Amino acid sequence: MADKSYDVVVIGAGPGGYVTAIRSAQLGFKTAIIEARHLGGICLNWGCIPTKALLRSAEIFHYMQKAGDYGLSAEKISFDMGAVVKRSRGVASQLNQGVGFLMKKNKIDVIWGRAKLAGKGKIDVSPSDEPAPKGTLEPGQYSAKHIIVATGARPRVLPGLEPDQKLVWTYFEAMAPKSLPKSLLVVGSGAIGIEFASFYHTLGCDVTVVEVLPQILPVEDAEISSLARKRLEKQGIKILTEAKVSKLEKGADDVTATIETKDGKSEKKTFARVISAVGVVGNIDGLGLEELGVKTERGLIAADPYGRTNVEGVYAIGDVAGPPMLAHKAEHEGVICIEAIKGMQPHPMDKLKIPGCTYCHPQIASVGLTEAKAKEAGRKIRVGRFPFIGNGKAIALGEPDGLVKTIFDAETGELLGAHMIGAEVTELIQGFVVAMNLETTEEELMHTVFPHPTLSEMMHESVLDAYDRVIHV
Known part of the structure; x- marks a missing residue:
């Protein structure tokens, strides 16, 4: 009979859970992950990834309708909703299989079923309603020195607005x-x-x-x-x-x-x-948290910046541990948690440096303090703005509507926040995230050479504008 004891067991195979499991295996821990529905969790199967596939189809349809703006012609433009959905589900399926490959590659055992904490270091796994993928371990009782809860969240239901799956x-x-x-x-x-x-x-x-x-x-x-x-x-x-x-x-x-x-x-x-x-609520029901004495607050598991709960050996990361409820936050939180368990003394999570992206048309992206929050914090600030209409690449793309906004501490030059709306800003925001993590001031950003012609030049101009040095408006 296979050994059912592990160094680390992760409950939930969403982006936070599976990334944590991989980092755990890299650090030499004997690792297992428990999942009941699908590898990759909501994000990969029903959230971040397939929604972007849907939005990409809508974006292409939008540009086809605007073909004349680019000197092109397209007639009888239409779409097949079934085919649009099929493409989105195919993207999700491909990545789901990829997570399974990563588990196998890193020698992580996948236990298929629903987990419940059954005492110190013990987990009872009951059968799942979903068929078990090939190669997964069966339900039963397992043990681990460290149990990391990464069970995610589900849609919030308000009285009178209960979903019925039809209307x-x-x-x-x-x-x-x-x-x-x-x-x-x-x-x-x-x-x-x-x-x-x-x-x-x-x-x-x-x-x-x-x-x-x-x-x-x-x-x-x-x-x-x-x-x-x-x-x-x-x-x-x-x-x-x-x-x-x-x-x-x-x-x-x-x-x-x-x-x-x-x-x-x-x-x-x-x-x-x-x-x-x-909004969403944490998946904490049926986990045995109350019996074990794990503290919860407003439907979420209370955890410190390293993922530690009030019960030794039990940790929580991702959506179930609180906002911002974003996949990349969950992934980074999981890495911090497991590296802390290893004794590597990682930097604690700084939620002000977590970017947020909305993939509507136009796109929206941000990191750090808003102008209002910076003022509320008592900071004296300098604000820079640069419009898309002043950027050659934006005009060439036919995307002249948008804005890049930066917020600096007026006394130290610290970049406090960056906020964008317009084409491809979800790909641009990482530049400001890196800058904030490097504790960059306005001086370094001003001396950075941005390539021309690119949308990223607007990031530079926004910084210049905060200090009355903007060029192209």
Whole structure:
């Protein structure tokens, strides 16, 4: 009988979990990972990756419709929703298989089933509803010196907005529609809500977004959020802020929503489908946390910057350990956690240096403090801005709408935050993330030579603008 004891067992094979397991194996730990649904987790199978495949199809469709702007012609442009979804699922499947290969390559045992903490260093694994992939270990009791919980999160359900998989969707149903709905209500304007609003609108759906807060994309800099709203509304997306959906009445093939606005008025509107995108909650149910005494706060596991919980030998990383709920945060958090277990003294997680990206059209990306947060912190600041219309590459691409914004400490020159909206900004933001990690000041950024013609030149110009040295506006 195979040995069921390990140095490290990771519960959950999403991006945080499987990356942690790989780093654990690299460090010489005997490692296993427990999964019940799919290797790669929500991100790879139903989140980050397949949504980007959907958005890419929408982006290509958008450019085909704009062919005349580029001196080209395209006639009878159309799309096949089934084929669009099939491509997205194929991308997810390819990467799912890749995670399985990585587990095998790194000699990580995959245990298939649902995990529950069963006492100090012990885990009971019960059978999963999903068929076990070839080569995985069977359910049973396993033991480990270190147990890392990486169980992720699931869509939040609000009373009255309960998804039914037919008329009221979460992101699961929104990613695999059988056909394009004629109209769509998106409840919530975070990254998930805005990405789906952008996708469906681009393909021709009449989209309305309702947000309870005063601005869409609430975590973003207010100036960037305002520009995003103007662009989305100009495209034809209807946006209601400081409003809430108080009731949904389901018909045979549509939903009538009661929408209440800040002035106390309410109106009823009918939509073919509704997407509930009001956030996520941690997957902590049924893990045995309470019995073991693991502290939880607001539906999440309380952990320190190294992933340690209040119970020795139990750790938590990723979405289940709290915001920001991003795959790259989970991955880095997992590496910090396992390297700390090894005694390598890694740097603790600095959440201000975690970039956020929204892949709507136009794209949005940011890192660090917003202008408002910097002021709230009592910092004297210098703010630089550079518009896409002043950049040769942006004009050549036919993408002249956008902005790069940088925020510096006026006394030290420290880069406090960077915020962007426009074409390919999700690929540009890493430059500012690297700069912040290197504790770069405005002087180093000014002396950096950016290649021409590129969109990245706007990053340079934004820095120059903060210090009254901008060239091209």
